[in-house]
Amino acid sequence: MIRKKVLIVGGGFGGVKAAIELSENPRLDVTLISDRPTFRFYPALYRTATGGVSSEASIPLERIFDNKPVSLRIEHAAQLDSPKRHLITKEGHTYHYDFLILSLGVVTNYFGIKGLKEYSYGIKSLEQAVKLKHHLHAQLIDERSPDLNYVIVGGGATGVELAGSLGEYLRRIMRNHGIEHRAIHIDLVEAGPRLLAKMPLNYSQRIATHLHQLGVRLYLDQTVQGESADSLMVNSKPITSHTVVWTAGVTNNPFFAKNGFSITDHGKVVVDQYLQAAPDIFVLGDNANTPYSGTAQTALYDAKFVANNIARHVVGKQPLSYVPKKPIYVTPAGPHWAAVAWGRVQLYGIGGWVLHQAAEFRGFHDLLKFLPASEQWVKEFAEEDDCPVCATASNY
Numbered sequence: 126m127i128r129k130k131v132l133i134v135g136g137g138f139g140g141v142k143a144a145i146e147l148s149e150n151p152r153l154d155v156t157l158i159s160d161r162p163t164f165r166f167y168p169a170l171y172r173t174a175t176g177g178v179s180s181e182a183s184i185p186l187e188r189i190f191d192n193k194p195v196s197l198r199i200e201h202a203a204q205l206d207s208p209k210r211h212l213i214t215k216e217g218h219t220y221h222y223d224f225l226i227l228s229l230g231v232v233t234n235y236f237g238i239k240g241l242k243e244y245s246y247g248i249k250s251l252e253q254a255v256k257l258k259h260h261l262h263a264q265l266i267d268e269r270s271p272d273l274n275y276v277i278v279g280g281g282a283t284g285v286e287l288a289g290s291l292g293e294y295l296r297r298i299m300r301n302h303g304i305e306h307r308a309i310h311i312d313l314v315e316a317g318p319r320l321l322a323k324m325p326l327n328y329s330q331r332i333a334t335h336l337h338q339l340g341v342r343l344y345l346d347q348t349v350q351g352e353s354a355d356s357l358m359v360n361s362k363p364i365t366s367h368t369v370v371w372t373a374g375v376t377n378n379p380f381f382a383k384n385g386f387s388i389t390d391h392g393k394v395v396v397d398q399y400l401q402a403a404p405d406i407f408v409l410g411d412n413a414n415t416p417y418s419g420t421a422q423t424a425l426y427d428a429k430f431v432a433n434n435i436a437r438h439v440v441g442k443q444p445l446s447y448v449p450k451k452p453i454y455v456t457p458a459g460p461h462w463a464a465v466a467w468g469r470v471q472l473y474g475i476g477g478w479v480l481h482q483a484a485e486f487r488g489f490h491d492l493l494k495f496l497p498a499s500e501q502w503v504k505e506f507a508e509e510d511d512c513p514v515c516a517t518a519s520n521y
């Protein structure tokens with residue numbers, strides 16, 4: 126039997142799930158190309174930035190594919206030659222495919238705003254999250270006083286999660302180091318009229334109220350115009366800060382524009398009812414123009430859908446059409462508090478937080494077996510500090 130070659134690009138939610146789903150199919154030969162050796166569990170990055178364990182947000186791909194017949198290549202996909210069915214990497218290797226699955230995720234967009242790239246922090250990668258954590262700690266210790274303002278730009282899920290957990294982490298550092306208690310000013314700046322613009326209005330409002338109770342100041346309808354070393358210009362007024370975290374902008378992976386894919390006005394790749402951008406080229410997750418693109422749940426769902434159609438194809442069955450699935454929205458915002466929107470049901474507070482824990486475990490278990498998924502999940506409850514004072518203090 127000649128095995129068909131499935132080439133998957135992207136070691137994130139969509140790519141890894143597709144590889145897991147297809148790996149046991151004896152008619153297929155699966156290769157996964159990723160430009161990094163680790164899988165990023167994005168939902169945990171805000172915790173890493175605020176005192177959590179960094180290995181919770183980063184899982185070696187080799188661990189995920191341990192004992193699975195997936196050929197793993199750490200390379201950067203650069204160029205597509207679709208007539209020849211070739212994908213060429215920056216490292217100069219050419220891979221042939223019968224089916225190509227692309228799940229490359231999005232990249233940060235600063236919209237050309239002056240100073241942001243140089244001075245702002247981010248939490249879109251483990252490196253960025255760790256850098257922010259070190260900055261928060263070092264600045265408090267050096268100056269023995271909090272920054273005048275901690276500014277988070279972007280009222281989407283990432284901005285809300287970080288705004289909700291930042292205050293507690295800063296207070297913990299102050300407590301550990303015996304720094305006199307000072308008020309902490311956390312500002313959440315959003316260009317639109319409300320937080321979480323895609324969510325129902327009452328959901329946004331409940332989260333806004335809760336953040337307000339935690340002491341977070343909301344600046345809605347406010348546009349960032351530039352950043353310098355010690356301030357952020359918002360609606361023509363400066364906010365003094367050495368800590369600006371940019372969570373407001375992403376754009377599709379440049380691979381698609383460079384390789385002539387058809388792209389919508391919103392920057393997403395045009396796909397048909399089988400998530401194909403061209404014959405036998407499938408685009409998943411954040412890259413594809415589907416109604417619920419932009420969540421890990423959608424990337425996982427897309428991966429299962431495409432894997433199933435490829436499995437059907439190799440046994441001569443007709444492909445199924447894509448039916449978009451609305452994700453369950455879960456937004457943690459501070460200690461033991463989360464908002465959940467599951468269809469028409471909404472839940473807030475400790476009950477939401479319990480569901481949030483269940484969703485996180487499910488996220489790990491989608492990629493790992495029960496035991497390693499449990500080990501990964503319990504890391505959420507641990508703290509990690511390079512500073513010996515904080516490390517000792519947090520043990521008590």
Ligand SMILES: Cc1cc2nc3c(=O)[nH]c(=O)nc-3n(C[C@H](O)[C@H](O)[C@H](O)COP(=O)(O)OP(=O)(O)OC[C@H]3O[C@@H](n4cnc5c(N)ncnc54)[C@H](O)[C@@H]3O)c2cc1C
Pocket residue numbers: 134135136137138139140158159160161164165167168169170171200201202203228229230231248249282283378380409410411412418419420421422423424455
């Ligand atoms: C801070 C943050 C928090 C989030 N929290 C949640 C949440 O709580 N719940 C939720 O549902 N969603 C959340 N999301 C969104 C979710 O993480 C994404 O929707 C999901 O990761 C999309 O999966 P993907 O496979 O499309 O892309 P990704 O998971 O981003 O994977 C893309 C992969 O492709 C690799 N890659 C990129 N370019 C190349 C190339 N040229 N060659 C080879 N490899 C390449 C990347 O390194 C990466 O490994 C969050 C996102 C962020 C940034």
